[in-house]
Amino acid sequence: MAAEAISRALRDGALEGEHAPALTIKDSIHAPLGAFVFDHILAQLSSNISSSKSQAQGIVLVAFARSPQFYAELLKSKANDAASLKKWLRIVDCYTDPLGWKSQLAESGIVSNRSTQNATTASLCKNVRDLDMLFSSIVELGKEVIRETKGRFAVAIDSVSEILRHASISSAASLLSNLRSHDQVACLFWLFHSDLHEMKASSALEYISSMVACVEPISNTANGKGMNSENLPLIEQNLGRGKFSVRFKRRNGRIRLMSEELHTEQMGINFVPAFEDYVTSQSLVPKVQFNLQLSEKERNDRAKVVLPFEHQGDGKPIQIYDGRRSVSESKTENKETNAEKMHVNEDSGRGEIIYIRDSDDEMPDSDEDPDDDLDI
Amino acid sequence: MMSSNSANNLLDEALGFNDDGGGGGGGLLLLIEDRVETSGAFILHHLIKRRLSSPNRPNDVVVFLSFAHPFSHYDRILRKMGCNLGVQKENKRFVYYDMLNLNYPVTDGEKGAEDLLLSVYGKIQKTVELCSSREGYKNSTIMIDDISLMEVALCGSSNLVLDFLHYCYSLATQFDCLVIILNHEDVYSTVDVPSPLLQMEYLANIVIKAEPLATGLATDVHGQLTVLNKGICQGSGCSKGKIRNFHFRVKENCVEYFYPGSRT
Numbered sequence: 080m081a082a083e084a085i086s087r088a089l090r091d092g093a094l095e096g097e098h099a100p101a102l103t104i105k106d107s108i109h110a111p112l113g114a115f116v117f118d119h120i121l122a123q124l125s126s127n128i129s130s131s132k133s134q135a136q137g138i139v140l141v142a143f144a145r146s147p148q149f150y151a152e153l154l155k156s157k158a159n160d161a162a163s164l165k166k167w168l169r170i171v172d173c174y175t176d177p178l179g180w181k182s183q184l185a186e187s188g189i190v191s192n193r194s195t196q197n198a199t200t201a202s203l204c205k206n207v208r209d210l211d212m213l214f215s216s217i218v219e220l221g222k223e224v225i226r227e228t229k230g231r232f233a234v235a236i237d238s239v240s241e242i243l244r245h246a247s248i249s250s251a252a253s254l255l256s257n258l259r260s261h262d263q264v265a266c267l268f269w270l271f272h273s274d275l276h277e278m279k280a281s282s283a284l285e286y287i288s289s290m291v292a293c294v295e296p297i298s299n300t301a302n303g304k305g306m307n308s309e310n311l312p313l314i315e316q317n318l319g320r321g322k323f324s325v326r327f328k329r330r331n332g333r334i335r336l337m338s339e340e341l342h343t344e345q346m347g348i349n350f351v352p353a354f355e356d357y358v359t360s361q362s363l364v365p366k367v368q369f370n371l372q373l374s375e376k377e378r379n380d381r382a383k384v385v386l387p388f389e390h391q392g393d394g395k396p397i398q399i400y401d402g403r404r405s406v407s408e409s410k411t412e413n414k415e416t417n418a419e420k421m422h423v424n425e426d427s428g429r430g431e432i433i434y435i436r437d438s439d440d441e442m443p444d445s446d447e448d449p450d451d452d453l454d455i
Numbered sequence: 456m457m458s459s460n461s462a463n464n465l466l467d468e469a470l471g472f473n474d475d476g477g478g479g480g481g482g483l484l485l486l487i488e489d490r491v492e493t494s495g496a497f498i499l500h501h502l503i504k505r506r507l508s509s510p511n512r513p514n515d516v517v518v519f520l521s522f523a524h525p526f527s528h529y530d531r532i533l534r535k536m537g538c539n540l541g542v543q544k545e546n547k548r549f550v551y552y553d554m555l556n557l558n559y560p561v562t563d564g565e566k567g568a569e570d571l572l573l574s575v576y577g578k579i580q581k582t583v584e585l586c587s588s589r590e591g592y593k594n595s596t597i598m599i600d601d602i603s604l605m606e607v608a609l610c611g612s613s614n615l616v617l618d619f620l621h622y623c624y625s626l627a628t629q630f631d632c633l634v635i636i637l638n639h640e641d642v643y644s645t646v647d648v649p650s651p652l653l654q655m656e657y658l659a660n661i662v663i664k665a666e667p668l669a670t671g672l673a674t675d676v677h678g679q680l681t682v683l684n685k686g687i688c689q690g691s692g693c694s695k696g697k698i699r700n701f702h703f704r705v706k707e708n709c710v711e712y713f714y715p716g717s718r719t
Contacts, residue, residue: 175625177618178569178618180573183573184580190581244614244617274649311700318683318686343693347693
């Protein structure tokens with residue numbers, strides 16, 4: 080299954096001398112389930128980290144869209160206690176004060192400096208426009224969670240769309256590339272909303288990734304204009320279900336595609352195999368009183384039929400009788416019958432096509448114009 | 456057919472509001488999108504009244520940023536709906552910030568705009584902090600009328616507006632507030648990508664769209680509302696997203712909400 084394959088790839092981490100595996104999760108407003116996928120992947124990776132099954136020994140989470148408290152609660156609800164979280168989780172808090180407004184106001188005494196970082200291991204970022212500083216913070220926090228010098232940590236960014244609001248695509252791409260090629264990063268993954276950016280930004284992010292997971296609507300609605308009673312159930316359905324397609328890029332350049340469905344549940348999301356193909360094929364066959372489909376035996380027999388072409392695609396040329404016979408043969412056979420048969424140089428017992436040419440006068444590839452005898 | 460004078464009408468139900476006007480707090484952002492043909496201002500007025508009239512919540516505060524109309528405009532409308540904004544303002548339950556008469560720092564450009572925004576945000580945070588320290592505090596509400604005019608005031612920087620909304624949202628999460636913003640769907644170009652309105656739709660927990668009927672104008676029905684409630688997602692679990700659609704008719708002192716075809 081696609082989601083499991085992603086979790087495995089992130090768990091296994093980077094090979095020596097290779098860039099770390101990088102996952103892009105992308106969604107759109109009509110299938111706004113990307114955040115659920117992000118949380119699911121985060122929970123899976125955290126579980127592998129806390130049970131020491133992954134290459135990554137810790138995770139640095141860069142929180143833009145949701146508060147550090149949200150993530151702490153999320154991970155605690157997946158059977159992690161606060162003490163264990165402190166060992167392997169670090170959060171770069173780009174949510175609470177991304178532009179430093181609260182600090183400025185606190186410094187000038189306008190507001191109180193009430194800290195919201197209770198038990199979370201969050202490091203406040205006060206200037207999300209400075210991506211160099213963000214990179215340094217990530218790497219510094221990462222070093223805190225690894226246990227040995229050759230250890231590695233994972234990086235998760237909950238919204239690259241937010242980064243792109245404050246920085247150019249080239250600096251964002253540069254940040255992600257630098258993280259990916261850092262020798263202490265085991266893996267990284269991020270979420271962005273594809274309809275908030277131009278194609279070139281989306282493409283740039285996808286090029287940097289080794290895996291692209293796309294969440295799409297399960298039902299296509301007449302998007303945007305005209306809410307009508309037919310559209311609404313479909314739109315509501317898209318809030319709870321989606322198509323989940325993943326593209327894996329192999330080192331040798333091969334692409335592997337997997338797809339399934341995702342459903343949101345009370346406690347997270349569930350991935351199920353896509354029923355779409357089955358349903359589509361079933362619905363295309365009309366219900367009539369005669370048989371339009373083939374049985375197994377019929378399928379096998381059809382596969383055995385030798386087609387009347389010179390090459391069957393197996394490298395062996397075969398002699399296909401095209402109606403021309405040698406003079407000696409035609410003399411003996413012509414006495415017997417006017418019809419001619421196609422002769423096939425293959426074993427009998429296989430399917431054959433019997434072609435009966437109904438005109439023996441006509442030479443093939445004749446230069447004569449067949450319409451010559453018309454009197455117009 | 457329900458009028459807005461009854462305890463809970465279709466709109467309140469769709470928003471998940473309780474009978475006492477509460478609920479819908481706890482760090483939520485509600486986006487109202489309207490059009491020239493169907494103004495969504497009546498929704499703002501309804502919500503002002505709801506948030507101020509709940510008897511079980513005497514210390515709840517509504518912080519109102521107005522870029523569109525002077526105080527007298529809202530006072531007059533809410534008076535007809537049975538709510539005295541003047542008194543509420545004196546009691547510091549309705550905190551009104553007049554953004555119409557500010558001196559916009561046009562010469563300073565975006566830096567000046569950011570400084571302006573910083574000072575506005577500072578005032579809001581201070582007000583909310585003060586309220587939250589009072590006994591019996593339940594929820595505050597921050598309202599902005601309207602976002603497109605706010606963008607104009609900030610030299611056209613939709614990015615600054617989004618930054619401001621983000622800060623309001625994080626304030627809302629911290630102090631259990633409801634942030635309500637009104638924006639016009641038809642002022643944004645459909646050619647430019649991306650639309651700032653889309654960014655706000657992502658940020659919002661509840662989106663209310665006020666649109667004309669597909670069949671055009673009618674005397675008895677002024678338009679339709681579609682309420683998209685994404686459901687609440689906390690660390691421990693999520694509730695399912697819901698969508699509701701119903702018609703409305705704006706009358707002199709109230710608004711009627713009803714399902715299509717249920718009016719005789």
